[in-house]
Amino acid sequence: MAKRKAVSGDEVDAFSANHRAHNWRAGQRKAIKTGANRRDRREARREARLENAS
Incomplete structure (x- = not known):
């Protein structure tokens, strides 16, 4: 981690x-x-979408 x-x-x-x-x-x-965890989850979703798109 x-x-x-x-x-x-x-x-x-x-x-x-x-x-x-x-x-x-x-x-x-x-x-x-809560704000920090939300930001971390949002960034993880963004990375997953970029990974799946390529």
């Missing part, structure tokens, strides 16, 4: 092992992770 590409500093903080050092609001960390 490839290392996740972080887009923002919030993602770096949310996915780090030291995420408890930050004071996250309710649902804030989940929203960041």
Whole structure:
């Protein structure tokens, strides 16, 4: 599995092992992770379509 590409500093903080050092609001960390996972899935779909097209 490839290392996740972080887009923002919030993602770096949310996915780090030291995420408890930050004071996250309710649902804030989940929203960041949901957006990152959605972006990963979208990219995987794009790659699969390009692979199947050629």
